[in-house]
Amino acid sequence: MKYIFLVPDGAADDPLPELDGKTPLEAARTPNLDALARKGQVGSVLTVPEGMYPGSDVANMGLLGYPPARYYTGRGPIEAAALDVPLDAHDIACRCSLVSTDGETLLDYSSGHISTEEAHVLMALVQEKLGSRRFTFFPGVQYRHILRWTDGSLDIKTTPPHDIQGKPIAPYLPTGEGEDALRGLIFDSLELLDDHPVNRRRRDQGKAAANTCWPWGQGLPTVLPSFFSEKKLTGAVITAVDLIRGLGRCASMRIVDVPGATGYIDTNYRGKAEYGLNALFEGGADFLFLHIESPDESGHEGNLDHKLRSIEDIDRLVVGPLLAGLAERKQPFKLLVAPDHATPIALKTHRSGPVPFLLYDSRNEGSSTLPFDERALEETRLIVEEGHRLIDLLLK
Numbered sequence: 001m002k003y004i005f006l007v008p009d010g011a012a013d014d015p016l017p018e019l020d021g022k023t024p025l026e027a028a029r030t031p032n033l034d035a036l037a038r039k040g041q042v043g044s045v046l047t048v049p050e051g052m053y054p055g056s057d058v059a060n061m062g063l064l065g066y067p068p069a070r071y072y073t074g075r076g077p078i079e080a081a082a083l084d085v086p087l088d089a090h091d092i093a094c095r096c097s098l099v100s101t102d103g104e105t106l107l108d109y110s111s112g113h114i115s116t117e118e119a120h121v122l123m124a125l126v127q128e129k130l131g132s133r134r135f136t137f138f139p140g141v142q143y144r145h146i147l148r149w150t151d152g153s154l155d156i157k158t159t160p161p162h163d164i165q166g167k168p169i170a171p172y173l174p175t176g177e178g179e180d181a182l183r184g185l186i187f188d189s190l191e192l193l194d195d196h197p198v199n200r201r202r203r204d205q206g207k208a209a210a211n212t213c214w215p216w217g218q219g220l221p222t223v224l225p226s227f228f229s230e231k232k233l234t235g236a237v238i239t240a241v242d243l244i245r246g247l248g249r250c251a252s253m254r255i256v257d258v259p260g261a262t263g264y265i266d267t268n269y270r271g272k273a274e275y276g277l278n279a280l281f282e283g284g285a286d287f288l289f290l291h292i293e294s295p296d297e298s299g300h301e302g303n304l305d306h307k308l309r310s311i312e313d314i315d316r317l318v319v320g321p322l323l324a325g326l327a328e329r330k331q332p333f334k335l336l337v338a339p340d341h342a343t344p345i346a347l348k349t350h351r352s353g354p355v356p357f358l359l360y361d362s363r364n365e366g367s368s369t370l371p372f373d374e375r376a377l378e379e380t381r382l383i384v385e386e387g388h389r390l391i392d393l394l395l396k
Contacts, residue, residue: 001286001332001334002281002288002331002332002333003286003288003394003395004276004280004290004334005063005290005336005338005391006290006318006338007063007289007337007338007340008292008310008337009291009343010056010298010300010339010342010350011295011296011307011339012025012339012343012356012374013025013307013342013343013344013374014342014344014345016304016345016346019304023373024295024307025356025373025374026371026374026375028315030311030319031315032316033358034371037358037368037370037372038369040335040360040365041359042356042359042371042376043357043376043382044354044357044380044384045356045357045383045384045390046353046354046384046386047059047062047063047338047339047341048062048068048341048387049069052069052072053350054341054350054351055350056243056244056296056350057072057074057243059340059341059387060247061078061388062386062388062390063338063340064227064247064251064289064391065231065388065391065392066224066230067386068387072219073219074217074218074222075216076093076147076216076218077222077246078222078243078246078247079093079144079246080093080138080146080148081221081247081249082140082249083140085146085148087221090220091148091150091220092152092153092219092220093147093218093219094146094147094152094158094217095144095147096137096145096146096215097109097110097143097144097145097161097213097214098111098122098210098213099111099143099212099214100112100208100209100212101190101211103190104169105168106161106164106165106168106169106172107166109143109160109162109164110142110162110208110297111211112207112208113142113264113297114143114202114208118198118202118210119143119145122198123138124139129192134149134181135147135148135149135150136148140242141240141263145213147213147215149218152178153178156175156176156179156182158215158217159216160216160217161214162348162349169186173186174186185215186214186215189213193209193211193213194209199211222246226251226252227251227253227287230251231287231391231395233287234284235251235253235285235288235289236279236285236287237254237288238261238276238279238289238290239261239290239291240258240263240267240291240292240293241263241291241293244289248289253289254279254283254285256275256278258272258275263294264297265306269314269317270317270318273317273318273322274321276288276322277321277325277326277329281329281331287395292310292314294310294313294314295311295339295343296343298343299342299345299347299348300348300349302345302346304345307345319337322335326362332362333362334361334362334394335358335360336390336391337357337358338390339355341355354383356373356376356377356380357384359393
């Protein structure tokens with residue numbers, strides 16, 4: 001038996017007038033998911049515990065079976081694990097996003113999805129000029145980087161930049177113990193990067209300048225028991241983003257890198273399916289956690305066309321090839337599909353609340369009338385109140 005958990009990040013949404021009151025999941029053409037829903041079970045799951053921020057870090061930790069209330073320390077340390085950033089027990093790790101600002105307003109949380117190559121040039125300069133015994137910068141992917149804050153403070157409040165796109169930054173600057181140091185970093189980085197040749201070129205090309213470092217998601221090192229010790233199964237992770245890669249590493253799972261996986265609308269969807277099948281069969285994994293970031297990025301952009309396209313591409317280029325490959329190998333399998341949270345187009349950020357999930361067992365096909373979209377939330381009797389227990393339905 002093979003087990004697959006497919007996570008279309010942020011695919012859940014709200015009804016939109018542009019879609020005649022439908023959600024993107026409801027409106028998108030998804031024949032493969034529709035067929036699985038008819039033969040499987042569709043339910044509702046609350047992926048994020050009440051009172052916790054509905055971030056992908058908390059939600060995906062839970063989806064992997066780890067109760068966030070017990071294990072979550074912050075987003076930064078999870079992504080630091082993906083980059084093998086050395087952390088002592090008392091070091092603070094922050095996500096350090098390269099964002100676009102004019103000094104007063106946060107213009108773009110991703111700096112126009114800056115390329116990794118451009119970002120590494122900028123982060124090398126940041127480390128050279130602003131790095132110190134206290135602050136060390138580690139380059140990541142695209143706009144996502146890490147700040148290690150030696151002797152830092154947990155008694156500080158920061159804000160995810162994707163929550164304040166288009167808003168003035170002053171009310172959302174770090175507050176609490178150590179605020180002066182982090183605020184100084186933000187404005188020093190703006191002075192350092194704003195007129196950099198990379199940003200002059202990006203402006204000439206009509207792109208957003210990556211001119212400000214924005215620290216957030218701070219926390220102490222994340223420690224998880226291994227996935228194998230918890231579930232007695234070997235596990236593999238496929239993702240384009242450091243957050244999920246870090247969760248996999250903290251859980252001692254195999255990380256499978258896919259060429260052309262970008263975390264954006266242009267990601268190598270088909271390659272993710274092919275490498276996933278390889279991990280399950282040639283690689284010997286029992287369980288595959290297959291994460292796809294593109295619906296979430298489309299939601300943060302408020303780009304409905306991209307969100308519809310990402311959902312349809314997942315159905316056509318990921319779910320279709322997975323089903324074909326599994327059928328070819330005549331291997332029984334169970335497939336669970338669930339967004340980690342909603343990223344509504346209208347909000348451009350994450351929203352709390354339940355999301356639909358789809359569970360299919362090739363050995364035990366049923367007959368269901370519920371669709372795999374938000375309509376099922378009101379009708380299903382299969383309700384999972386704690387997100388970290390959803391994986392048990394897949395693995396039992």
